[in-house]
Amino acid sequence: MPFDPDSLTYDDRGLIPAIAQDAETGEVLMMAWMNRDAVSRTLETGRVTYWSRSRQAFWIKGESSGHVQELVEMRVDCDRDCLLVLVHQTGPACHTNRRSCFYTALREGAEVEIMTPMA
Amino acid sequence: MPFDPDSLTYDDRGLIPAIAQDAETGEVLMMAWMNRDAVSRTLETGRVTYWSRSRQAFWIKGESSGHVQELVEMRVDCDRDCLLVLVHQTGPACHTNRRSCFYTALREGAEVEIMTPMA
Numbered sequence A, B: 001m002p003f004d005p006d007s008l009t010y011d012d013r014g015l016i017p018a019i020a021q022d023a024e025t026g027e028v029l030m031m032a033w034m035n036r037d038a039v040s041r042t043l044e045t046g047r048v049t050y051w052s053r054s055r056q057a058f059w060i061k062g063e064s065s066g067h068v069q070e071l072v073e074m075r076v077d078c079d080r081d082c083l084l085v086l087v088h089q090t091g092p093a094c095h096t097n098r099r100s101c102f103y104t105a106l107r108e109g110a111e112v113e114i115m116t117p118m119a
Helices: A036-045 B036-045
Strands: A015-022 A028-035 A049-052 A057-060 A069-076 A083-089 A104-107 A110-113 B015-022 B028-035 B049-052 B057-060 B069-076 B083-089 B104-107 B110-113
Touching (some): A028 A049, A028 B015, A036 A049, B028 B036, B028 B049, B036 B069
Parallel strands (some): B015 B083
Antiparallel strands (some): A015 A028, A049 A057, A069 A083, A104 A110, A104 B069
């Protein structure tokens, strides 16, 4: 079946959440949002492109930082309202310079930092 | 630092997305939503509990199907507006009886089913 980005379910802002996962290690790197055109651009260019809610603009991941995400495969969930993007991540995915945005674990009721910024 | 569920950033419906990942294999199983109390219940009970947007009720994953998610660890992202829950998943996570909800891959412009329902 050919894929049509219009067949996805977007929220009332026209957005769909996209989870980025390291294609080699399986590490979950980040979650951000795409609109219809960001989905299309990601598939067409092979460069993962989100929609920045704060800037209201396309956000080609790594465009300014160099920490690009090369698309390996995009997957759609059963409800068609969430995407999983398997990526080759160059450097850190997180703006804090950590590999993943999920560097805070909750252990015994406390927040524990489990990842340090990359050199 | 002690963790306070009120310190998370919820959307205008009071919800935060939660990504469930298999703690052993790293497979991303599903994405669903939690509200403040679902976060607390998940941490207190060790049973992953979402907020069902369609039913407007707590959704203790697997309560009716038996396909429970035992919490291994909850993590918070840098913006505090997304959660990652590492889980022990019993059986399929998806209501279609597949291990993961992300069973549709986009390959060369087409939708390809990469996972079959579990026996």
